[in-house]
Amino acid sequence: MSGDDISHQILAVIQGIPAGANNEDLEKSLPDITAAVRVEGLNKLLKQGSIEILKKGDKLFYRAKDPKKSALPKDADNEEKIVYGIIEEGGSKGIWIRDIRIQSNLNMTQLNKILKNLETKKLIKAVKSVNASKKKVYMLYNLEPDRSVTGGAWYQDQDFEAEFVDVLNQQCLRFLQMKRDNAEKKREGPLAFKQLSCCTVKEVHKFISDLGISKVNLDEDDLETILKTVVYDGNAERILMSDGSHVYRAINSPLAPPGLVQMPCGICPVIKNCSTCGDVTPTKCQYMKEWLD
Amino acid sequence: MSIDYGNLCSVILKQCFGETVQLVGDCLFAANARSLGNIVKSTNLTRREVSTALGILIKYQLVTFQANDVNPFMAEYSLKRDEILYILRYSRYVHLIQTKYGSVGAAIAEELLYSGSQTASNTLLKCLSNNEINEKVETIRDTFVQMIRDNYLIKLPMLVPTESGEPELVPKLHIEDYDLFNPPEIDLAMLAKVQARTVQASQLRDAAVFWQLNFKRFHQDFRDQCMISAVERKLGSSAAECFKYILKQMYERTDPWQRQCSNPFTVVEVKQVVEKNSSNLDLIRHLDQYVALLADDSLHFIRKIGEMGGGQYVVDLAPAFESLALACIENVITERFGSKASRIFRVVRMKKYIEQEDLQKEAMVPAKEAKLLSYNLFQEQFVQIKTIRKAGGGGTGPAKAFYLFYLKYKQIAKMLLDICFKALYNDITRSNYEKNEHKRLIEKSQKLDSIVATMKERGESLEYIAEILETLTPPEREILDKVKNRIKTLSKAELSLDDTIFLLQMYLYHSAQVSVAPATKK
Numbered sequence: 001m002s003g004d005d006i007s008h009q010i011l012a013v014i015q016g017i018p019a020g021a022n023n024e025d026l027e028k029s030l031p032d033i034t035a036a037v038r039v040e041g042l043n044k045l046l047k048q049g050s051i052e053i054l055k056k057g058d059k060l061f062y063r064a065k066d067p068k069k070s071a072l073p074k075d076a077d078n079e080e081k082i083v084y085g086i087i088e089e090g091g092s093k094g095i096w097i098r099d100i101r102i103q104s105n106l107n108m109t110q111l112n113k114i115l116k117n118l119e120t121k122k123l124i125k126a127v128k129s130v131n132a133s134k135k136k137v138y139m140l141y142n143l144e145p146d147r148s149v150t151g152g153a154w155y156q157d158q159d160f161e162a163e164f165v166d167v168l169n170q171q172c173l174r175f176l177q178m179k180r181d182n183a184e185k186k187r188e189g190p191l192a193f194k195q196l197s198c199c200t201v202k203e204v205h206k207f208i209s210d211l212g213i214s215k216v217n218l219d220e221d222d223l224e225t226i227l228k229t230v231v232y233d234g235n236a237e238r239i240l241m242s243d244g245s246h247v248y249r250a251i252n253s254p255l256a257p258p259g260l261v262q263m264p265c266g267i268c269p270v271i272k273n274c275s276t277c278g279d280v281t282p283t284k285c286q287y288m289k290e291w292l293d
Numbered sequence: 294m295s296i297d298y299g300n301l302c303s304v305i306l307k308q309c310f311g312e313t314v315q316l317v318g319d320c321l322f323a324a325n326a327r328s329l330g331n332i333v334k335s336t337n338l339t340r341r342e343v344s345t346a347l348g349i350l351i352k353y354q355l356v357t358f359q360a361n362d363v364n365p366f367m368a369e370y371s372l373k374r375d376e377i378l379y380i381l382r383y384s385r386y387v388h389l390i391q392t393k394y395g396s397v398g399a400a401i402a403e404e405l406l407y408s409g410s411q412t413a414s415n416t417l418l419k420c421l422s423n424n425e426i427n428e429k430v431e432t433i434r435d436t437f438v439q440m441i442r443d444n445y446l447i448k449l450p451m452l453v454p455t456e457s458g459e460p461e462l463v464p465k466l467h468i469e470d471y472d473l474f475n476p477p478e479i480d481l482a483m484l485a486k487v488q489a490r491t492v493q494a495s496q497l498r499d500a501a502v503f504w505q506l507n508f509k510r511f512h513q514d515f516r517d518q519c520m521i522s523a524v525e526r527k528l529g530s531s532a533a534e535c536f537k538y539i540l541k542q543m544y545e546r547t548d549p550w551q552r553q554c555s556n557p558f559t560v561v562e563v564k565q566v567v568e569k570n571s572s573n574l575d576l577i578r579h580l581d582q583y584v585a586l587l588a589d590d591s592l593h594f595i596r597k598i599g600e601m602g603g604g605q606y607v608v609d610l611a612p613a614f615e616s617l618a619l620a621c622i623e624n625v626i627t628e629r630f631g632s633k634a635s636r637i638f639r640v641v642r643m644k645k646y647i648e649q650e651d652l653q654k655e656a657m658v659p660a661k662e663a664k665l666l667s668y669n670l671f672q673e674q675f676v677q678i679k680t681i682r683k684a685g686g687g688g689t690g691p692a693k694a695f696y697l698f699y700l701k702y703k704q705i706a707k708m709l710l711d712i713c714f715k716a717l718y719n720d721i722t723r724s725n726y727e728k729n730e731h732k733r734l735i736e737k738s739q740k741l742d743s744i745v746a747t748m749k750e751r752g753e754s755l756e757y758i759a760e761i762l763e764t765l766t767p768p769e770r771e772i773l774d775k776v777k778n779r780i781k782t783l784s785k786a787e788l789s790l791d792d793t794i795f796l797l798q799m800y801l802y803h804s805a806q807v808s809v810a811p812a813t814k815k
Contacts, residue, residue: 160659169657190532191582194589229657232636232643234623237591254523254592255620258796259789260709261628265716269629274715276300282719283726292723292779 007041020061092146094137176250198247297714317346321372353409360463447507535583559602618800646697
């Protein structure tokens with residue numbers, strides 16, 4: 001029997017006795033488990049935080065904890081309870097300190113004290129939001145912050161990983177182009193070519209997962225955002241399918257670089273100031289000189 | 294019309310016709326119409342000089358004149374501003390004719406461009422005296438007539454004879470539409486007499502009928518080429534060929550300069566044309582698919598409007614040039630601000646209206662960079678900001694407002710066009726500057742070349758020729774080569790700049806709102 005099963009059995013027994021079960025109760029209900037195994041199971045449950053130990057006289061009692069119910073200790077005062085309640089309502093998105101103050105009607109110093117208190121007890125935690133670097137939001141300690149707060153896979157410690165995105169963007173494009181080249185070789189008429197060169201997000205996801213360039217796990221939504229950037233770069237187009245999903249295919253730009261950008265004036269940052277007199281003139285132009293030599 | 298375009302016109306006129314014409318041109322550019330006296334006064338030129346300049350400009354069809362509404366004895370002159378730019382396209386026109394009609398056609402086109410406008414007989418005479426053309430006069434005439442039939446040449450308005458037979462003070466010119474492409478009768482026997490100088494040229498029957506290149510027809514070809522090459526780049530050569538035949542079919546029933554979209558054509562018609570003319574098996578077999586592909590593409594070149602005859606389509610010129618112009622704008626942004634900026638531009642384009650925060654999320658660009666780039670784009674007026682204020686809010690606290698980015702396509706296109714004009718002006722100015730700076734050297738080498746040529750004719754010894762050539766020292770030769778290279782680069786840039794200008798002009802033309810026909814005159 002594995003350790004997991006034992007702890008589950010023990011937990012079931014403990015949950016059966018709301019007042020708390022002692023060692024004897026456990027022995028009675030689970031006679032075929034040795035003391036050593038039981039201790040191991042209990043330790044595991046304690047670690048998970050699904051039971052707590054109480055002492056009555058010189059006997060130990062184990063009581064099940066409701067994971068959803070507030071784990072606020074009994075000695076907490078009214079203010080703490082209210083603040084805790086407000087933070088709990090904020091859920092995984094967290095709540096801003098100003099909103100807590102408004103809702104609780106407490107003054108700043110008192111609120112700060114309470115929050116610090118709760119934080120040291122590891123009941124709540126402060127998370128920095130990616131949207132505003134100075135804005136801290138509070139949420140319950142055991143909650144996983146929401147995507148909108150951490151920014152999802154593209155953020156590491158509130159920093160946007162631009163390089164990672166660029167690499168993925170290039171790989172996605174490479175995949176789409178590969179697909180198109182393969183389709184071109186088949187020569188089955190233009191419409192078939194178009195259909196064959198289309199890729200679903202799933203295919204791209206598989207390709208990227210197999211490549212193994214990503215340390216974090218990316219889901220299909222993440223890749224869809226990357227594919228969209230490929231579209232925004234003008235290297236692919238997004239086609240709506242009849243079932244409401246989108247497919248992507250690589251395309252070429254319809255125009256060669258226009259004549260304007262082939263000479264310095266097209267990309268000149270000071271073209272607005274350029275005239276026949278003054279410091280910026282076509283005859284004295286430094287950009288022109290570099291271009292012509 | 295912008296200042297930049299005015300400057301450009303000014304240098305073009307100076308380059309082609311000299312300073313006097315430039316002054317008169319500038320003076321006319323600034324006003325709708327001016328009388329002779331007015332021009333004399335504001336340019337400080339003599340009456341004779343101004344008249345000559347106006348004569349030149351009228352001959353080249355760059356100025357029109359018309360009797361004043363109040364005083365019918367006074368002529369008012371106005372500049373055809375758009376057509377001045379065409380002067381820079383002359384080499385392209387000749388090249389197009391060269392590919393269509395060979396060197397004879399090119400010689401005719403060149404002759405007409407040099408002289409601005411010319412009678413048929415005179416053009417033929419000039420071509421005959423051209424040493425490079427060894428064709429018979431019949432071939433030249435046939436080419437000339439064929440060019441008229443294909444609308445590459447156009448008849449100019451003719452003098453309206455007055456009732457009394459005396460010339461009016463301000464002559465009136467007029468031509469009916471049906472007569473524009475009516476080929477002239479060319480009397481070859483008379484022509485031979487004129488060539489032998491036994492008859493005066495003014496006695497020829499067509500002495501009063503002048504011809505000019507029909508620029509619109511050329512632009513139509515350029516436009517087609519522009520669209521076809523875009524299809525080729527995006528969808529491959531067979532699709533491009535398919536589109537070529539679609540355009541051909543379109544012109545059967547549509548005025549080439551219809552603005553928004555063409556009149557409908559059907560797939561069956563295109564099929565007939567393709568089967569008759571094409572040898573591309575892939576295209577013939579998959580024609581339906583190619584048409585569907587074109588209609589389905591994001592370029593929006595053609596649009597399906599019905600099922601008649603295997604599918605009824607129209608060529609959608611306005612959206613087609615919008616996509617092309619946007620591709621051009623995006624290209625410029627990529628080169629000027631980087632690829633991230635063009636990504637931001639496309640996000641704004643696809644989302645129509647978008648806030649800064651959503652923008653950076655959608656484009657996956659770090660917040661700081663996204664702000665920098667989008668504000669840069671805003672500063673250079675590639676994107677616009679719309680502010681939506683929330684009503685109320687009172688005096689206290691920050692006012693709630695949304696700042697949304699959006700695009701004004703036409704405004705961007707006009708701005709780019711102005712930049713193009715400025716760039717072209719800079720290009721020509723720089724080129725003139727280089728020529729002026731090294732005038733002495735260039736003249737020296739030209740003189741030397743002509744001396745060497747005559748010496749070779751006389752059969753002087755090679756040693757002597759080499760000695761003469763050495764008067765141009767190696768460092769001088771080096772500078773000369775450098776300058777020549779620079780001028781070559783500049784003139785190449787001039788041509789490719791014109792491509793961009795043409796594309797943007799086409800976009801502005803086709804996207805212009807169709808003006809409702811004016812109310813009937815009372």
